[in-house]
Amino acid sequence: MTNAVSAQIPPRRLGAAGPDVSALGLGCMGMSDFYGPADDAQSLAVLHHALDIGINFLDTADMYGIGANERLLSRLLAERRDEVVVATKFGHVRAPDGTVVRIDGSAAYVREACDTSLQRLGVDHIDLYYQHRVDKRVPIEETVGAMAELVKAGKVKHLGLSEASAATIRRAHAVHPIAAVQTEYSLWSRDVEVEVLPACRELGIALVPYSPLGRGFLTGAIRSADQLAADDRRRIHPRFQGANLDHNLALADALSALATEWSYTPAQLALAWLLDQGPDIIPIPGTRSMARLEENALAARIQLDGARRERIEALLAAHAVAGTRYPAAQMPTLNA
Numbered sequence: 001m002t003n004a005v006s007a008q009i010p011p012r013r014l015g016a017a018g019p020d021v022s023a024l025g026l027g028c029m030g031m032s033d034f035y036g037p038a039d040d041a042q043s044l045a046v047l048h049h050a051l052d053i054g055i056n057f058l059d060t061a062d063m064y065g066i067g068a069n070e071r072l073l074s075r076l077l078a079e080r081r082d083e084v085v086v087a088t089k090f091g092h093v094r095a096p097d098g099t100v101v102r103i104d105g106s107a108a109y110v111r112e113a114c115d116t117s118l119q120r121l122g123v124d125h126i127d128l129y130y131q132h133r134v135d136k137r138v139p140i141e142e143t144v145g146a147m148a149e150l151v152k153a154g155k156v157k158h159l160g161l162s163e164a165s166a167a168t169i170r171r172a173h174a175v176h177p178i179a180a181v182q183t184e185y186s187l188w189s190r191d192v193e194v195e196v197l198p199a200c201r202e203l204g205i206a207l208v209p210y211s212p213l214g215r216g217f218l219t220g221a222i223r224s225a226d227q228l229a230a231d232d233r234r235r236i237h238p239r240f241q242g243a244n245l246d247h248n249l250a251l252a253d254a255l256s257a258l259a260t261e262w263s264y265t266p267a268q269l270a271l272a273w274l275l276d277q278g279p280d281i282i283p284i285p286g287t288r289s290m291a292r293l294e295e296n297a298l299a300a301r302i303q304l305d306g307a308r309r310e311r312i313e314a315l316l317a318a319h320a321v322a323g324t325r326y327p328a329a330q331m332p333t334l335n336a
Contacts, residue, residue, distance in 0.1 A: 036229025105135030
């Protein structure tokens with residue numbers, strides 16, 4: 001199984017001058033935060049298996065578990081650093097109870113956050129360093145200028161932005177080349193196609209979709225918010241609530257039916273659709289399950305022809321999504 005999967009995960013370039021990474025990465029957030037209880041030993045086994053089957057692009061952030069996720073990855077990196085392209089992020093400042101108290105893009109904080117992440121990860125450099133959210137109080141030129149200094153110092157190899165608008169991306173790229181932009185992109189979140197994706201392609205920047213499975217909803221496994229742990233962050237997301245969830249189940253069911261017709265799982269079809277959008281798209285589905293990791297990886301072997309693309313587009317046209325991507329208080333931080 002390992003060799004068969006690995007052989008089906010081709011490389012993709014992380015920006016015009018970035019490294020080659022596996023076409024599918026692994027989002028590590030849920031191993032430490034937001035989606036209910038997790039087990040570090042199990043998560044570490046999944047991380048090792050990801051490398052074993054050819055997934056080498058691992059995504060974390062300093063805010064995930066308030067540093068716990070970076071410390072978890074450090075245990076893998078201590079043994080297999082040369083096999084990993086590691087991405088982390090800065091910008092969200094959290095209180096000890098987990099509350100986000102501010103977004104900070106100041107030059108001083110950029111330097112402080114980087115040094116702290118390097119220490120937690122136990123590495124001498126970060127392969128891809130993202131600004132997690134744009135700090136609207138600080139000119140992007142100042143933030144990226146400080147990030148560029150980290151590149152010159154050898155602490156960071158490549159720079160990225162997350163949830164940045166097309167205008168912000170262009171301004172940032174003028175200061176220092178941006179290798180990747182991370183944003184939500186999936187069968188139920190396509191607003192990136194209007195301005196952000198064209199800007200990235202104009203500038204030679206890779207797009208890294210997070211939540212490519214709609215936070216698990218597109219797999220068809222979530223039928224009710226009652227299935228989620230009491231502290232699962234999805235409970236406060238509008239798309240998982242009440243009438244919105246009931247409405248959105250029609251999309252999940254239609255996707256599941258189409259996947260079954262074509263002998264795929266819904267997750268594989270959702271990931272295959274994203275990969276089909278272009279060679280500059282590198283999704284990072286997250287999982288804490290060995291079985292789901294292998295299931296997702298097999299999506300890289302799926303080829304969609306014109307007729308199947310049309311079927312998917314017709315499905316999406318027939319099932320508009322209800323609810324915003326995030327709770328109202330967080331929406332202003334997106335596409336900033």
